[in-house]
Amino acid sequence: MTESRVGSNLAGLVVLDNVNKHFGELHVLRDIDMTVDRGEVVVVVGPSGSGKSTLCRTINRLEPIDSGTIWLDGQPLPEEGNALAKLRAEVGMVFQSFNLFAHKTVLENVTLGPIKVKGLKKPEAEKAAMELLERVGVANQAPKYPAQLSGGQQQRVAIARALAMTPKVMLFDEPTSALDPEMINEVLDVMTALAHEGMTMIVITHEMGFARRAANRVVFMDAGRIVEESTPEEFFTHAQSPRAQDFLSKILTH
Amino acid sequence: MDAVFQNLDLIRQGFTTTITLTLLSAMGALVLGTLIAAMRVSPVPPLRWTGGFYVQVVRNTPLTVVFFFFVFGLPEVGIVVGFYPFAVMALTVYTASFVAEAVRSGINSVPVGQAEASRSVGMTFTQTLGVIVLPQALRSVIPPLASVFIALLKNTSIAFAFGVFEGTSASNVLINRFGSQVLQILLITALVYLALALLMSAAFGWLERAVAITR
Numbered sequence: 001m002t003e004s005r006v007g008s009n010l011a012g013l014v015v016l017d018n019v020n021k022h023f024g025e026l027h028v029l030r031d032i033d034m035t036v037d038r039g040e041v042v043v044v045v046g047p048s049g050s051g052k053s054t055l056c057r058t059i060n061r062l063e064p065i066d067s068g069t070i071w072l073d074g075q076p077l078p079e080e081g082n083a084l085a086k087l088r089a090e091v092g093m094v095f096q097s098f099n100l101f102a103h104k105t106v107l108e109n110v111t112l113g114p115i116k117v118k119g120l121k122k123p124e125a126e127k128a129a130m131e132l133l134e135r136v137g138v139a140n141q142a143p144k145y146p147a148q149l150s151g152g153q154q155q156r157v158a159i160a161r162a163l164a165m166t167p168k169v170m171l172f173d174e175p176t177s178a179l180d181p182e183m184i185n186e187v188l189d190v191m192t193a194l195a196h197e198g199m200t201m202i203v204i205t206h207e208m209g210f211a212r213r214a215a216n217r218v219v220f221m222d223a224g225r226i227v228e229e230s231t232p233e234e235f236f237t238h239a240q241s242p243r244a245q246d247f248l249s250k251i252l253t254h
Numbered sequence: 255m256d257a258v259f260q261n262l263d264l265i266r267q268g269f270t271t272t273i274t275l276t277l278l279s280a281m282g283a284l285v286l287g288t289l290i291a292a293m294r295v296s297p298v299p300p301l302r303w304t305g306g307f308y309v310q311v312v313r314n315t316p317l318t319v320v321f322f323f324f325v326f327g328l329p330e331v332g333i334v335v336g337f338y339p340f341a342v343m344a345l346t347v348y349t350a351s352f353v354a355e356a357v358r359s360g361i362n363s364v365p366v367g368q369a370e371a372s373r374s375v376g377m378t379f380t381q382t383l384g385v386i387v388l389p390q391a392l393r394s395v396i397p398p399l400a401s402v403f404i405a406l407l408k409n410t411s412i413a414f415a416f417g418v419f420e421g422t423s424a425s426n427v428l429i430n431r432f433g434s435q436v437l438q439i440l441l442i443t444a445l446v447y448l449a450l451a452l453l454m455s456a457a458f459g460w461l462e463r464a465v466a467i468t469r
Binding site for chain 1: 297298365367368370371372373374375376377378381385386389390
């Protein structure tokens, strides 16, 4: 099975093959097989502790895995070292808690990667960064420090920072979970636009509206396993597994 | 008091050496200590072990014994420099172990998300540490570093026993010459150390305010 998926020209941009991961005794990822194609937007949902965040973090190897293989654009993830750093540059990551560099301005947050990693000259990096900040609607905040921005603004800067590396795929690890309700939409709007522009995205989120609007596929995880995969429409209206039905009944009825 | 006031030159000469010993060793220890702290947080296990081994061994050896290793040990293997360079080396090596721990605690005070974000952008371990983590660690490192360097200032007096003419040596010369004024001489000596230490605290206090960042 591995051979057919990875060896063929139809191999996905991100392929997880029989991935397992433990935190001590806890088996957080169990036999995960997943393929994400170029331009595809996959939303991963599941109860807390189901392993969805860990899954997201294994794809740029912020969490190493115990067994199995993860392929990115036909290449297996390298071990720790410069090859890994190079690969991470091609995977954009957006965190729940933004993680903007606290001692750098908004503009520097976005230019740092292109300058330090891609070797861009400062003026061209800044020009590109301003265009990205414009695109996510925070260009007027460029000279400020992250602490001076609202959560929604910070998260949009974080998206711009990731996009500045022109990544092949964007990972979103609960990007709106730490936001005040009135700021969630400004971030989801940016993400939806990105999805419609054809960016390959893996999004851990509980925002079902976003999943319906932007996702090609919903992956439901529970207790470290992928329990169900289907289109958003099918998942939300006719979930197959009892576990998914139970989960949906809890998040959709209030 | 006459003993002191008639020999101000001697005292000045001694404490000038105390100051240069402190400054040179502090710079050496800052570089070496930061390097060791970097090793202790590195993703490469042998580097982590080496860093940990250095701290545990050097930090738990009396400074006098460290001096013995340099002043009497190194000539055994054919390395002979003056007493003063030996003293700088001994103080640097010893103080570096304390600097390393202060810097490591500073590194740990920076939220782990900062390093994760930096690595996610594709920056290497060295870039992450140098560009993202250490600059943010600096602020919380300054108070413990001040303590380490004040201890260093006082530790330079051990060099007195290893052939270096510094502040305590100057005071010892005077005590031998003016036996009736021992207390006064010691008091003045202590006061000079106190003044130097307070000066150092003030410098670190200024530095702490200068590198304050908003979070």
